Amino acid sequence: FGGSLYNVTVQPDGKILVGGQFTTLNGNTRNRLVRLNSDGTEDTSFYTNLGGGFNNIVQSIEIQSDGKILVGGFFDNFNGNTRNRVVRLNSNGTEDTSFYTNLGTGFSSNVHNITIQTDGKILVGGSFRSFNGNTRNSLVRLNSNGTEDTSFCNNLGTAFDGNTGQPGYSGITVYSIYVQPDGKILVGGAFSAYNGNIRNSLIRLNSNGTEDNSFYSKLGFGFNDLVNSVYVQPDGKILVGGDFFYYFNGNIRQGLVRLNSNGTDDTSFCSNLGTGFNNDEVFSVYVQPDGKILVGGSFTALNGSTRNKLVRLNSNGTEDTSFYSNLGTGFESTFSTIRSVYVQSDGKILVGGAFITFNGNTRNRLVRLNSDGTENN
Numbered sequence: 001f002g003g004s005l006y007n008v009t010v011q012p013d014g015k016i017l018v019g020g021q022f023t024t025l026n027g028n029t030r031n032r033l034v035r036l037n038s039d040g041t042e043d044t045s046f047y048t049n050l051g052g053g054f055n056n057i058v059q060s061i062e063i064q065s066d067g068k069i070l071v072g073g074f075f076d077n078f079n080g081n082t083r084n085r086v087v088r089l090n091s092n093g094t095e096d097t098s099f100y101t102n103l104g105t106g107f108s109s110n111v112h113n114i115t116i117q118t119d120g121k122i123l124v125g126g127s128f129r130s131f132n133g134n135t136r137n138s139l140v141r142l143n144s145n146g147t148e149d150t151s152f153c154n155n156l157g158t159a160f161d162g163n164t165g166q167p168g169y170s171g172i173t174v175y176s177i178y179v180q181p182d183g184k185i186l187v188g189g190a191f192s193a194y195n196g197n198i199r200n201s202l203i204r205l206n207s208n209g210t211e212d213n214s215f216y217s218k219l220g221f222g223f224n225d226l227v228n229s230v231y232v233q234p235d236g237k238i239l240v241g242g243d244f245f246y247y248f249n250g251n252i253r254q255g256l257v258r259l260n261s262n263g264t265d266d267t268s269f270c271s272n273l274g275t276g277f278n279n280d281e282v283f284s285v286y287v288q289p290d291g292k293i294l295v296g297g298s299f300t301a302l303n304g305s306t307r308n309k310l311v312r313l314n315s316n317g318t319e320d321t322s323f324y325s326n327l328g329t330g331f332e333s334t335f336s337t338i339r340s341v342y343v344q345s346d347g348k349i350l351v352g353g354a355f356i357t358f359n360g361n362t363r364n365r366l367v368r369l370n371s372d373g374t375e376n377n
Helices: 044-049 097-103 150-156 215-219 267-274 321-327
Strands: 005-010 018-020 034-035 058-064 068-074 086-089 113-116 123-125 139-142 173-179 185-190 200-204 229-231 238-242 258-261 282-287 293-297 310-313 337-345 349-354 367-371
Touching: 005 044, 005 349, 018 058, 018 068, 018 267, 018 349, 034 044, 068 113, 068 123, 086 097, 113 173, 123 185, 185 229, 185 238, 200 215, 238 282, 238 293, 258 267, 293 349, 310 321
Parallel strands: 005 337, 058 113, 173 229, 229 282, 282 337
Antiparallel strands: 005 018, 018 034, 058 068, 068 086, 113 123, 123 139, 123 173, 173 185, 185 200, 229 238, 238 258, 282 293, 293 310, 293 337, 337 349, 349 367
């Protein structure tokens, strides 16, 4: 790829959707979204149906149960037509134009995350301050046809606000959304207020959009900086990764914490992490079926040892050191970032981001690893 990747996801048929900032794949013009066959070759018919593609970053890709593909990002044009930050594609890559008609004028600014609920409703988070001409602060829920679920918005109140004060980030942003099996919604990002109350970077909502206040009361002071990734384990514990490197609820927590299901800190997990990740961000957290935890980001150390951008933890927070040994020198340390990690049904691991080498070999933005961390050449 001729530019950074932001999202990698796999369809039920094994085909791989890749979105990002790139404008070429293998020397051919490919504007921000492609689909690969399971062996890494391109599904060229898909791109033919995309036409001119997207004019700016594709940040989020979600596949519906019917095979349709939701795409969100920074774009305001798709295939020569105005499309403000969200489109839905048919499974062959053509646009589902009726969906966009229902979106109206769309989103006023960037979309960072799309998450589909089990009932088909669609959660959209980002840095936007309006949707279809109405004030909507960083989070909306859509019905399956693209119209807004206005009752959800009413329950959100004024939604997200506050001043993060972080250089390089454009104001208040929702970066991560995770829907729990019980329907409650975890929301992480760059914010310090929700509906007029102090809420630092992570909250949990009830399924109707009202806040689960008991959860935040357990978080205490919350996070002092950005939350990029939220992932709920099968046992209900909550992994939170981001750019917080000073404290969580008054305690030092560098880049990754695990919460109990009620929002309290799983302190044994933190103890096993040691000093945690050095002063660069965690962007992606993914739990394997065996409970091991893949963590990707821009970090170069874990617990004082060199770890270039990707590690695997055991379920208790200790490092799976054999995995890192198999990575070799890993991803080059200068200006590289892992943005997306996805485990296939066969256990192979797709890793996408902004890197150009892996283990000393040229690997432009996407690699696939075997389950033990060696490269799937």
